[in-house]
Amino acid sequence: xxxxxxxxxxxxxxxxxxxxxxVALALAGGLFVxxxxxxxxxxxxEQRLESGLGLQLGHLRVSxxxxxxxxxxxxxxxxxxxxxxxxxxxxxxVHGRAFARSDRGSAAVAVLGVDAAREAAAFxxxxxxxxxxxxxxxxxxxxxxxxxxxxxxxxxxxDVGDRLALLxxxxxxxxxAEAFRVDGVFRSGAPSLDxxxxxxxxxxxxxxxxxxxxxxxxxxRCDDPLAADALADTLRxxxxxxALRVESWHAAAPELRSALDMLALVERVRTLVLFVLVGLGTxxxxxxxxxxxxxxxxxxxxxxxxxxxxxxxxxxEMALLAAAGLALGGGLAWLTVELLAERGLDVSALGARLPxxxxxxxxxxxxxxxxxxxLSATWVALLALAVLAWPLVxxxxxxxxxxxxDRD
Amino acid sequence: MIARxxxxxxxxxxxxxxxxxxxxxxxxxxxxxxxxAASLEPAPDASAARDERPDDSRAAQLLAVLDGELFxxxxxxxxxxxxxxGELQREVGVRVExxxxxxxxxxxxxxxxxxxxxxxxxxxxxxxxxxxxDLALALPAGAAGQRLFGSELTLEDxxxxxxxxxxxxxxxxxxxxxxxVAAHQLRLTPRAPALSASASVDLWLRRSDAAPLRMHVRDRxxxxxxxxxxxxxxxxxxxxWRVDDPTGGGRTELRITRLEPDPxxxxxxxxxxxxxx
Numbered sequence: 286x287x288x289x290x291x292x293x294x295x296x297x298x299x300x301x302x303x304x305x306x307x308v309a310l311a312l313a314g315g316l317f318v319x320x321x322x323x324x325x326x327x328x329x330x331e332q333r334l335e336s337g338l339g340l341q342l343g344h345l346r347v348s349x350x351x352x353x354x355x356x357x358x359x360x361x362x363x364x365x366x367x368x369x370x371x372x373x374x375x376x377x378x379v380h381g382r383a384f385a386r387s388d389r390g391s392a393a394v395a396v397l398g399v400d401a402a403r404e405a406a407a408f409x410x411x412x413x414x415x416x417x418x419x420x421x422x423x424x425x426x427x428x429x430x431x432x433x434x435x436x437x438x439x440x441x442x443x444d445v446g447d448r449l450a451l452l453x454x455x456x457x458x459x460x461x462a463e464a465f466r467v468d469g470v471f472r473s474g475a476p477s478l479d480x481x482x483x484x485x486x487x488x489x490x491x492x493x494x495x496x497x498x499x500x501x502x503x504x505x506r507c508d509d510p511l512a513a514d515a516l517a518d519t520l521r522x523x524x525x526x527x528a529l530r531v532e533s534w535h536a537a538a539p540e541l542r543s544a545l546d547m548l549a550l551v552e553r554v555r556t557l558v559l560f561v562l563v564g565l566g567t568x569x570x571x572x573x574x575x576x577x578x579x580x581x582x583x584x585x586x587x588x589x590x591x592x593x594x595x596x597x598x599x600x601x602e603m604a605l606l607a608a609a610g611l612a613l614g615g616g617l618a619w620l621t622v623e624l625l626a627e628r629g630l631d632v633s634a635l636g637a638r639l640p641x642x643x644x645x646x647x648x649x650x651x652x653x654x655x656x657x658x659x660l661s662a663t664w665v666a667l668l669a670l671a672v673l674a675w676p677l678v679x680x681x682x683x684x685x686x687x688x689x690x691d692r693d
Numbered sequence: 694m695i696a697r698x699x700x701x702x703x704x705x706x707x708x709x710x711x712x713x714x715x716x717x718x719x720x721x722x723x724x725x726x727x728x729x730a731a732s733l734e735p736a737p738d739a740s741a742a743r744d745e746r747p748d749d750s751r752a753a754q755l756l757a758v759l760d761g762e763l764f765x766x767x768x769x770x771x772x773x774x775x776x777x778x779g780e781l782q783r784e785v786g787v788r789v790e791x792x793x794x795x796x797x798x799x800x801x802x803x804x805x806x807x808x809x810x811x812x813x814x815x816x817x818x819x820x821x822x823x824x825x826x827d828l829a830l831a832l833p834a835g836a837a838g839q840r841l842f843g844s845e846l847t848l849e850d851x852x853x854x855x856x857x858x859x860x861x862x863x864x865x866x867x868x869x870x871x872x873x874v875a876a877h878q879l880r881l882t883p884r885a886p887a888l889s890a891s892a893s894v895d896l897w898l899r900r901s902d903a904a905p906l907r908m909h910v911r912d913r914x915x916x917x918x919x920x921x922x923x924x925x926x927x928x929x930x931x932x933x934w935r936v937d938d939p940t941g942g943g944r945t946e947l948r949i950t951r952l953e954p955d956p957x958x959x960x961x962x963x964x965x966x967x968x969x970x
Contacts, residue, residue, distance in 0.1 A: 457843030
């Protein structure tokens with residue numbers, strides 16, 4: 286490509302600034318919408334995964350295999366699991382159901398026995414305490430600690446320091462009740478967790494439920510929740526963990542998996558529709574441009590320029606417009622996402638309610654991976670060049686004598 | 694799991710009903726979790742459909758003989774239960790104080806997590822006392838079908854064998870041989886099926902003296918829930934009860950160590966408020 290062609294193309298664009306700006310803005314707008322919507326969706330998925338899995342559920346669950354009912358020597362097992370690439374943290378759990386009763390209220394709850402330090406390292410819920418401690422050390426002679434959500438505290442009409450009784454059907458099938466002291470109150474933003482969970486230490490949960498093993502399972506937090514299935518396969522294939530059962534969150538929370546799959550499908554349809562709209566807009570502008578410049582192109586051909594040289598000129602003009610449009614659209618999208626990634630986008634102002642596990646918040650934090658930006662820009666550039674196909678074919682068939690005669 | 698969920702739901706509903714009752718009567722807020730005003734509501738069984746037909750006369754006669762020696766009056770029974778289920782092996786001491794057919798107190802004694810836990814059958818229903826939680830709780834009728842202190846026995850089973858059969862209708866089925874011993878087979882069916890944990894109970898009584906030999910408890914589909922074998926009889930009273938759960942694989946052996954008719958019992962203990970004494 287010669288410098289002369291580039292200068293010629295640039296001059297042609299400048300001769301029709303409104304038309305050039307229109308095409309560049311169409312491409313910029315298309316890329317902006319594409320990237321911004323993708324960033325919103327990525328942010329939503331990350332938030333959804335964090336609220337659905339990062340608060341409490343975990344990305345992988347490791348339990349005893351071969352019919353055993355629980356895990357022992359869990360500290361060593363947690364360390365071994367944490368040493369695996371892709372595993373960020375491991376936390377042992379004891380699970381049960383209970384009937385919580387205070388002096389002034391009662392509720393059915395899920396009991397979760399946890400190791401406070403490991404839980405805080407692995408999951409976000411301990412960080413959502415609004416008052417009190419997360420299963421702190423108890424003074425001798427006091428009741429064992431329990432941590433509950435704010436709505437449950439309201440239902441039971443208790444606060445930090447108050448007494449709470451938990452009635453369970455123990456693992457031996459018997460009814461049993463123990464008293465606890467409310468040690469802390471949390472507000473995670475996940476309604477079901479806040480209203481129906483009681484956190485105990487693993488030791489006290491085992492005593493309450495009559496669990497004979499140190500833990501029922503170990504919840505793992507991974508570096509990449511979307512790669513949990515692959516990590517589960519790796520762990521299963523490892524002879525060191527052959528006796529264990531490893532499940533990814535895909536199996537533990539199939540409704541979340543379905544929701545995300547549906548979201549991905551919607552994104553594909555939306556992208557396709559967006560491409561068609563941007564493509565049609567660009568095609569319209571380019572076709573009009575080529576049609577309006579038929580006499581100009583006819584003159585060039587009559588002066589001896591080869592048809593392919595004229596086509597190359599048009600392609601060059603489009604490449605310049607695409608570069609400008611993509612730089613503008615990509616830059617704007619990146620700036621907007623950067624701004625909103627810190628502050629968030631409160632969609633309640635738009636009358637929108639976030640579904641599922643994000644019911645507790647209405648603020649979305651968009652997230653943009655550079656790869657997505659470049660990929661989207663590449664697709665839009667290819668689209669811009671693709672829509673030139675039809676105008677170029679008509680240009681190559683142009684008869685200069687006919688064009689000049691028509692004009693006369 | 695389903696049974697567990699249903700039980701928790703039943704407790705929740707029962708507690709909600711209690712709370713509503715408290716609101717309706719403007720009862721003052723109780724000062725502790727065991728306060729009777731909040732926790733000792735009767736089980737909601739008043740409206741259940743009941744089979745009011747009297748017992749089959751032959752069955753009634755046999756049961757009267759069974760109860761006549763001991764269970765017609767008050768008694769005190771102490772026993773040790775050996776529990777075995779899967780990895781679990783445990784011994785639990787049990788004390789049963791029977792004041793009248795509608796007033797029985799069952800308490801775990803000795804050491805262990807159930808120590809002091811008591812269940813009281815009284816005219817208004819069933820109340821549990823959990824000393825470790827300082828909690829007295831009116832239980833729904835279905836809770837009588839829970840495993841007693843983790844054993845294969847339930848409160849309902851104990852009641853059936855100790856004269857508390859007012860919730861069941863008895864009929865004579867046939868005369869049979871039980872391991873070479875001539876016996877009568879009786880069938881007990883709950884008068885209000887919705888309020889009972891079992892759907893039918895077959896009881897085999899020795900023909901010579903109406904001593905219990907065997908008992909089978911079945912669910913609504915006819916599946917066997919628990920099998921009882923009674924041995925080491927002293928008079929009509931078997932001192933050794935062997936219970937097993939054919940589906941869950943658990944076994945319990947209950948050995949009666951003390952059986953005292955007409956002991957000095959304090960009637961005040963046989964009320965929900967008296968449980969804490």
